[in-house]
Amino acid sequence: MSAGLGRGSARAQTSWLIKGIEVAGTGGHGAADILLSDGTIAAIGAGLSDAGAYVLDADGLIALPGLVDLHTHLREPGREDAETVESGTKAAALGGFTAVHAMANTEPVADTAGVVEQVWRLGRAAGYCDVRPVGAVTVGLAGARLAELGTMADSAARVRVFSDDGRCVADPLLMRRALEYVKAFDGVIAQHAQDPRLTEGAQLNEGEVSGRLGLAGWPAVAEEAIIARDCLLAAHVGSALHVCHVSTAGSAEIIRWAKSKGWPVTAEVTPHHLLLTDECAVGYDPIFKVNPPLRTAVDVAELRRALADGTIDCVATDHAPHPVEAKETEWSQAAFGMTGLETAIRVVQQAMVDTGMLDWHGVADRMSVRPARIGRLAGHGGPLAVGRPANLTLYDPAAPAEVVGPGVSKSSNTPFGGMELPGRVVATFLRGTPTVLDGKLT
């Protein structure tokens, strides 16, 4: 493509004509042109022209509705050494995202209107993608009493997703109340499903590898038991449950069962749980230490199948940046988490598209349409249609290339470094303004 524009001029340009692109979701009608004008999609069709528009030759590229991440750790406030709203949203834009949900486990915790509004304003100021703060379910993530969910919902940040992510709302009564309470403002509780007693000191998926390595086992049942309980609670009170980072075959089966009952349950899976297994831990490199832990090849296969058949609604990165010293240590001392924004869609292509399990329409659905719907995020999630906000990602499903760092995230704890992954995000448009052009930030 011809992106000879400098930073300022690219952002000043108000009309863009994208020529010859494959639009995901149009059922393979072949290449089309898309005209973006004043922040919206002005036209889609063959042979479009506009004298004032800057023309992008997008031959061979795929247009996806701007990707939406339901699960991002931006670390600000509190751990600006690991990531800031600005650096994290730059990484998001480079990964093709136009909106991210910022998790609440900051310091201080995002459990008040003040903190969620601060994060929201920082996102607006940075301008790389929309930042929707997630509010904590309980005060200080302590699992003891509800945070002021309604006040966060009414704040300028208009919080709709609430989560104690990093910790589980383990108390069944508190979970019931939270699910019930957020019905008043169409909220959703995103649960980090991890029974605390079954995972005391746990380090790695309990199985052959943990036994061999002498790392304390993290049983699948610790996740599955909470998911089963929460599905029953959601059904009982008729309220929306979202299950974070589903990691086991059994969890997928429980969610499939809950959905078959028509219960209001949604779920996400991370890119790393679609590609990596606990065998990665054999060298004790904590770059592979994550919560929930990497599981077995059987789990990976079942998670892919569940994402393909829609049991799992969406891919969410659980982008969890950590400084170098948090990972250059013994396994048990190291922090949990992996970065993921910059590699997410490439991993999804590798795990789902190149394996024939999902087409690009499916990718648009799982990485944009459904996460936007779960996050109650108007203006994102497509469809790519005339009159809609011009949030879109131009993606080149190119041949595999090595993942090389460092990226723009302030942290470099990617488990994919040195690995070959297909594809490349070429451009990202946020309401008609490019945040990324030719694979670079504008």
Add this chain to the structure above:
Amino acid sequence: MKRHLISAADLSRGDALLILDTAEELASLADRPIKKLPTLRGRTVVILFFEDSTRTRISFEAAAKRLSADVINFSAKGSSVAKGESLKDTALTLEAMGADAVVIRHGASGAAHRLAGWVQGSVVNAGDGTHEHPTQALLDAFTIRRRLKTGSTRGAGLDGIRVTIVGDVLHSRVARSNVLLLSTLGAEVTLAAPPTLIPLAVDGWPCAVSYDLDSELPKSDVVMMLRVQQERMTAAYFPSVREYSRRYGLDATRMARLPDQAIVMHPGPMNRGVEIAAEVADSARSTIVEQVANGVTVRMAVLYLLLGGTEFPAVAE
């Protein structure tokens, strides 16, 4: 042999026999008036212990000194480590001091593995968390071979010897290393423990599993008792210490069910009256004191082979 000794899985049968045979040669020197060999003169061995373990530390220290190595003891307590220094910085410090070998004991599984990525010298794992303790397995194999193989043991494996390892396998680095090494050497290993103390996915291990110690005893040439750690006693792995002792402790009555030639081993330190009765620990079947003596010899062999010492064959003639 590889440059490091981190897991018993790193050792082929040939490697393991080379270590045992080398130890056998070194043992013959123990009877000489001057026990010291000049083979590692000028080489530096750092003994880096992040956990208290006097017996293992002095065993390695004695081994290195008998080979004339310069020994630096680095105990984590009261050092920079206690002030928050990372393992990596400690490794870089040792590296700058020119350590030819680092013997590490650490509470975290995989610590020896990580260390090996940060230093040039050889790393010897002296116990990492609940992962492995390969020199303990080597000294156990050496002890079993000396006791149960007749005639010249040189080059002999442990083929056909039936070993029962009893107790907290889940948290035992000794058990992990022994299962790997003893099976490599041809022994038939059985784990006997309550189900709560056996790893969940044990089926892939080269051993059998039994929950019934009594049925295993008549078929055992070796019974290896593992220490019951204090912290297991309050974490619902078993109802009470007394019940554990009744079901899995080795007392005189149980010992009487062993075949005549069978031996009783324990890596120490023992809880007398819990996993092993005093009269068993002090019986003629017990090899516990022998294991300690053999530990020095086997660790000499490991250091010698890893550091490629010279002059040893000539001295051993």
